[in-house]
């Protein structure tokens with residue numbers, strides 16, 4: 514089927530111009546061409562009359578949004594694999610198909626995870642800060658001593674697509690891998706499945722790769738941090754609220770654990786001020802999927818989903834709620 518003139522698609526943030534050009538060939542595009550998110554009232558205004566939306570993790574897609582989209586809105590392609598910003602059950606009630614962008618960002622996110630691990634245990638940002646502050650230095654056998662990854666145990670919380678990719682890379686660095694999954698052991702995973710308690714007590718590096726939902730919010734709090742070894746570190750490239758940030762600040766400050774590396778935060782874009790004061794904490798601004806190829810591929814997947822529903826009137830392959838698909 515060909516697009517009809519009224520097939521308006523709202524893109525809620527600036528994305529790669531190559532993806533915009535492809536979308537433009539199919540839809541009447543309304544692009545919020547800015548690095549800043551749309552204000553809530555603008556978001557609700559601009560969804561009115563749109564057949565599809567390409568949304569960001571920072572857009573709250575709830576009942577009010579879906580009501581503003583009314584009967585015209587048929588599909589929402591979230592430019593992310595995580596969809597904790599979306600009330601999927603409400604979308605199903607409103608018959609809006611939700612799609613996300615799995616697979617294409619696993620490698621990039623895993624690479625950032627390994628970068629953070631290495632940066633933390635080898636103290637890369639600390640070294641960089643020393644040089645930039647013009648602190649006098651000279652090579653010394655006992656100065657800026659870190660730890661290696663080889664021979665250590667990596668504990669993966671959530672062995673999904675990204676967790677598996679992290680495991681694969683960690684093996685190449687000589688690590689032993691164990692994992693804890695809420696749904697139990699993963700078929701064909703050549704790593705030892707353990708309870709979260711055992712993982713926390715055993716791992717030298719704990720890396721979080723679970724989705725954010727009611728069961729995983731504050732999965733790691735003061736008690737869990739206290740179970741970790743004092744020389745262990747924690748890495749989070751999943752979602753900020755999986756860790757109780759205030760408890761983490763205390764645990765690192767009081768040397769309950771040796772450090773943390775975070776790409777995501779509890780109240781993004783805000784970062785807990787206590788984290789900023791700690792040398793043994795490495796911070797990056799939610800950039801796990803941030804490579805040009807990955808962001809392009811995420812855009813392509815969103816385009817596929819929008820085309821599938823609006824033009825071909827079929828369910829997209831990455832639909833999270835296929836039951837929401839309306840009859841042609």
Ligand code: DGY
Pocket residue numbers: 570592593594595596618801802
């Ligand atoms: C995701 O995909 O969920 C990331 O957090 C954004 O790329």
